[in-house]
Amino acid sequence: MNSTQRTRGIVKTIAVVLALALPTAIVASSADARVGGGSSSGSRGSRTFSAPPSTSTAPGAPSQFNRTYSQPGVNQPGINRAAPTGGGFFNRGGFLGGLAAGFLGAGLLGLLFGGGLFSGLGGLSSILGLLLQIGLVVLLVRLAMSWWQRRNAPAYASGSPAPQPQANYRTGLSGLGFGANSAPLEIQPADYEAFERLLGDTQAAWSNEDVAKLHTLATPEMVSYFEKDLAENRARNAVNKVSDVKLLQGDLAESWREGETDYATVAMRFSLVDKTTDRTSGQLVGGSEQPTEATEVWTFARRRGADWELSAIQQTS
Numbered sequence: 001m002n003s004t005q006r007t008r009g010i011v012k013t014i015a016v017v018l019a020l021a022l023p024t025a026i027v028a029s030s031a032d033a034r035v036g037g038g039s040s041s042g043s044r045g046s047r048t049f050s051a052p053p054s055t056s057t058a059p060g061a062p063s064q065f066n067r068t069y070s071q072p073g074v075n076q077p078g079i080n081r082a083a084p085t086g087g088g089f090f091n092r093g094g095f096l097g098g099l100a101a102g103f104l105g106a107g108l109l110g111l112l113f114g115g116g117l118f119s120g121l122g123g124l125s126s127i128l129g130l131l132l133q134i135g136l137v138v139l140l141v142r143l144a145m146s147w148w149q150r151r152n153a154p155a156y157a158s159g160s161p162a163p164q165p166q167a168n169y170r171t172g173l174s175g176l177g178f179g180a181n182s183a184p185l186e187i188q189p190a191d192y193e194a195f196e197r198l199l200g201d202t203q204a205a206w207s208n209e210d211v212a213k214l215h216t217l218a219t220p221e222m223v224s225y226f227e228k229d230l231a232e233n234r235a236r237n238a239v240n241k242v243s244d245v246k247l248l249q250g251d252l253a254e255s256w257r258e259g260e261t262d263y264a265t266v267a268m269r270f271s272l273v274d275k276t277t278d279r280t281s282g283q284l285v286g287g288s289e290q291p292t293e294a295t296e297v298w299t300f301a302r303r304r305g306a307d308w309e310l311s312a313i314q315q316t317s
Contacts, residue, residue, distance in 0.1 A: 033233075033240040033286055034274045034294070035206035035313075041067040041225045042312025044265065044299045045258045052297060052314075055251035058267035062297040062314035069221050183257040187264055194308045195266055195300055196247050202310055203242040203272065206230075218310040219301060237279045244291060245272045253297065262302045263311070269295040 040063045044052075048070040051061045198217060205213035209230055214223050233240055248269045255264040272294065275287035301311035 033276045034242050034272065035203050035226065036296075037225075037229045038315060039067060040065045040312075040314040042219070042222050042299065042310075042314075043068050043070045044312050045256075045261065045263050045301070047254075047256075047263070047265075048312075052253040052265045052299075055253050055267045057249045057251040057269050058253075058295055058297055058316045060317040062316050065312070065314070067225055068312075185255040185257045185262050185264070187252055187255050191264065191308065192250070192266075195250070195264070195268075195298070198300065198308060198310055199247060199268060199270060199298070200245045203245045207241045207243065209239070222310055222312070233276075234279070238276050238285060239279045240274070240276045240287075243273045245270055248293070260304045262304075263299060264308075265297060265299045265312075267295065267297050267316075269293065 042065065044050075048065065048068055049072050051064075054060065202214070202217050205217060206226060211223065211227060211230070214226055218226070248271055250266055250268045253265040253267055255262070257263070270293070271291045273287075273289065273291050274294075275289060276285050277283060278285050295316045297314040297316060298310060299312035299314075300308045302308045
């Protein structure tokens, strides 16, 4: 009877682990397939690790970059460093620390499932059951710690500089952005027309898998991400088609100049038909034939005398 109860307890523990992991899997599988893969990629010059100001189009803070070539400064203020851990036995890393936590967890499982504190050790029918309990407890502890760190970490953490306040910025067609260490840059109506054109042209080149065209529309960094995403689609024998892209609303978040390069970050809400089909049969395997809406924050870069290029895409919450 005791063995049966312990087995049921282990099964319940496994169910808890699966319940915690399932929402993450669902979120990952439902990511948009349009250009950029529904992730935040690219660079914003010296402001890569600073959140752009919110706008009426994107009132929330965009997500931090999960793909970028930029590196945060080594000694910049506001960098979040890992706090040193104590010298206690349970704070030790590696095998000993995990083993100690596992033995403690086995005792706690014994309490949870009706036995004594150490029934999880002495009463198991085999060493395999003990190792399974240790593994499950360590996994649960790591999941809980990871969740707690993400919950309490400020935006743009992970060793990145904290967002710095931007002074005297305005949004709109006459928007003028002022950065702490960069020159002001005025964005003209012709620039907004270029941004809208890049929105449509980039989506079209992505749908046609035209890498040569993408090189004329985006920075080499962004094209490298697009090529990787296209290769993954080909490996799945899938092709993503984006059509009927229409800009519905746009706001300038900030604009600035760094040396010979101009930057403009724009929040854009647009409609599009985003669908993924089987490359061989043409059968719909993802997305929809019906228009959907998306809101993203795009950053454009322009070297003096050159055209604007897509430099970054950030998702909004």
